[in-house]
Amino acid sequence: MFGNLGNFDNSLFDEFRRMQRDIDQLFGATSWPSSIRAVARGSYPQVNIGSNPDQVDVYLFTAGVDPETMDISIQQNLLTVAGERKLVTEEGANYYRKERYDGSFRRVVTLPDDVDPDKVDASYRDGILHIAIQRREAAKPRQIEIK
Amino acid sequence: MNDTKEVATRESNAVQQAKEQERTIRPAVDIFEDDTGITVHADMPGVSKDRLNIQTDSDSLSIVGDINIPMPENMDAVYADVRSNRYQRSFSLSRELDGDNIEASLKDGVLTLRIPKHEEHKPRKIEVRTD
Numbered sequence: 043m044f045g046n047l048g049n050f051d052n053s054l055f056d057e058f059r060r061m062q063r064d065i066d067q068l069f070g071a072t073s074w075p076s077s078i079r080a081v082a083r084g085s086y087p088q089v090n091i092g093s094n095p096d097q098v099d100v101y102l103f104t105a106g107v108d109p110e111t112m113d114i115s116i117q118q119n120l121l122t123v124a125g126e127r128k129l130v131t132e133e134g135a136n137y138y139r140k141e142r143y144d145g146s147f148r149r150v151v152t153l154p155d156d157v158d159p160d161k162v163d164a165s166y167r168d169g170i171l172h173i174a175i176q177r178r179e180a181a182k183p184r185q186i187e188i189k
Numbered sequence: 190m191n192d193t194k195e196v197a198t199r200e201s202n203a204v205q206q207a208k209e210q211e212r213t214i215r216p217a218v219d220i221f222e223d224d225t226g227i228t229v230h231a232d233m234p235g236v237s238k239d240r241l242n243i244q245t246d247s248d249s250l251s252i253v254g255d256i257n258i259p260m261p262e263n264m265d266a267v268y269a270d271v272r273s274n275r276y277q278r279s280f281s282l283s284r285e286l287d288g289d290n291i292e293a294s295l296k297d298g299v300l301t302l303r304i305p306k307h308e309e310h311k312p313r314k315i316e317v318r319t320d
Contacts, residue, residue, distance in 0.1 A: 087234075088270035089268065089270050090266070090268065090269045090270060091266075091267040091268040091269070092260065092266050093265055094261060094262070094263045094264050094265065096261075097261065098267075099260070099264065101258060103234040103235065103271060103298075105232040105233065105234035105298030105299050106232065106297050106299040107297070108297075129219070129230075132223065132228070135221040135223045136221060136223075138220045138221065138222065140219050141217040141218055141219065142217045142218065142219050142230060142232055166297075168234065168235055168236060168237050168257075168298050169234030169235060170234050170298065
């Protein structure tokens with residue numbers, strides 16, 4: 043009655059897969075293997091990480107979380123952010139959708155080995171927690187003179 | 190010859206626009222209704238007040254917000270859960286809702302919308318007379 047559902051796999055889903063691959067390539071996801079501590083894509087909070095020779099920037103999309111209640115710690119090159127988002131459920135109201143994450147969270151990010159755990163700066167604005175970690179001087183490329 | 194070129198450019202523009210639309214993020218929402226109206230909470234981290242655009246007409250509500258993150262120079266993206274700069278979501282409204290009097294507030298990346306009901310549509314308690 044529905045025909046062979048497997049046929050769907052050829053056209054539409056291939057297209058989705060191709061798109062996902064393109065996006066992954068665009069962001070270099072294929073060249074960076076995923077960390078063993080990584081969580082499934084889409085978990086709360088979402089994370090973006092960028093780096094340049096001077097510093098590593100971690101952005102956590104923690105909308106509606108009081109920054110005072112977040113616990114940020116760094117041990118060597120392991121950055122841990124833990125916290126809780128408490129949503130107030132309206133008593134006596136009819137809920138149609140409850141898509142927003144409610145509860146505690148914890149994310150661990152493996153940083154490059156050359157970061158300096160003493161030079162970390164965290165700021166919170168518009169629901170984004172931005173953690174900037176400086177890299178060590180020694181790790182920066184340097185000119186070697188031949189005697 | 191020129192005409193053909195024109196068409197080709199126009200087509201690629203259309204494709205480009207379609208791709209950009211596909212890449213928008215659908216913000217997670219909580220929606221609930223009480224006697225006086227409907228409340229929407231939407232997670233839109235990174236959106237500031239001046240980059241938020243809420244549009245309503247008689248039967249629809251559309252929310253668009255752009256993420257603004259000041260990035261240092263020559264930054265390479267190492268990992269990205271969020272792969273678009275734009276949130277977009279729209280809802281259709283029903284007739285008893287008053288689209289002209291929506292109140293919006295934004296705090297720590299959470300948008301709250303309050304859509305009131307027209308006065309005549311607020312539920313009235315019907316008393317049962319006992320003789």
